Amino acid sequence: MENMVCLTMFLQLQHVETTQGQETTVRKSSKTGLLLASLTGGAAIILSAVCFPFVSPALRRVVLPYVPASTQQVENVMKALAKSHAGGRKLIDLGSGDGRIVLAAGQRGFQSHGVELNTVLVLYSKLTAWRNRITNASFSRQDLFKVDYTKYNNIVIFGVEEMMPELEQLFERSLKSSSQVIACRFPLPNWKPSHVIGEGIDTVWVYEV
Numbered sequence: 593m594e595n596m597v598c599l600t601m602f603l604q605l606q607h608v609e610t611t612q613g614q615e616t617t618v619r620k621s622s623k624t625g626l627l628l629a630s631l632t633g634g635a636a637i638i639l640s641a642v643c644f645p646f647v648s649p650a651l652r653r654v655v656l657p658y659v660p661a662s663t664q665q666v667e668n669v670m671k672a673l674a675k676s677h678a679g680g681r682k683l684i685d686l687g688s689g690d691g692r693i694v695l696a697a698g699q700r701g702f703q704s705h706g707v708e709l710n711t712v713l714v715l716y717s718k719l720t721a722w723r724n725r726i727t728n729a730s731f732s733r734q735d736l737f738k739v740d741y742t743k744y745n746n747i748v749i750f751g752v753e754e755m756m757p758e759l760e761q762l763f764e765r766s767l768k769s770s771s772q773v774i775a776c777r778f779p780l781p782n783w784k785p786s787h788v789i790g791e792g793i794d795t796v797w798v799y800e801v
């Protein structure tokens with residue numbers, strides 16, 4: 593009889609331990625699930641925050657996506673700057689992307705500024721300028737249609753065909769004399785270029801004002 597009681601108590605204790613073990617396992621796995629869900633959610637939020645600036649141009653009136661200038665295109669812009677008859681060495685790149693044109697011009701002694709809507713690209717450009725100690729290149733998050741062009745002698749634009757007529761009118765109203773416009777890939781529709789450099793998608797049109 594005593595043996596029976598001991599056996600029953602032993603089995604009950606075993607049962608309690610097993611149940612507690614299962615509860616601990618369930619608690620552990622629910623914590624892991626919560627951690628995984630938080631990590632996935634956090635990663636999704638970070639990814640969206642980084643991607644949004646690249647996608648948002650598609651929601652604007654004029655759709656100008658991020659397409660970086662090719663090496664040849666940058667070289668052609670530098671050739672245009674080397675030949676420049678503009679009355680000063682102040683340059684602005686309208687929609688400066690990762691800053692490659694502004695940085696290359698800065699390295700050649702131009703006081704260069706890039707305006708760009710995409711915050712990630714603005715930060716990246718600033719970081720590249722800092723890492724390469726290019727002190728005369730600066731960047732700001734700004735709409736290229738709201739810039740004061742009168743401060744600059746060299747205006748670089750790598751835009752899209754649809755925006756060129758509007759830009760041409762804007763330049764006509766606001767550019768001071770002895771400045772030049774360097775248009776990449778798409779020319780201004782009515783202005784006559786003083787010279788054209790390169791060919792195909794790397795063509796650069798230079799307009800002396």
Ligand SMILES: C[S@@+](CC[C@H](N)C(=O)[O-])C[C@H]1O[C@@H](n2cnc3c(N)ncnc32)[C@H](O)[C@@H]1O
Nearest residue numbers: 656658659660661687688689708709735736750
């Ligand atoms: C074709 S990419 C040219 C990038 C750079 N200029 C280059 O040559 O490598 C055009 C850039 O303009 C930016 N952009 C689009 N709309 C803009 C706006 N309204 N104001 C300023 N930047 C804009 C885009 O984010 C993109 O980086």
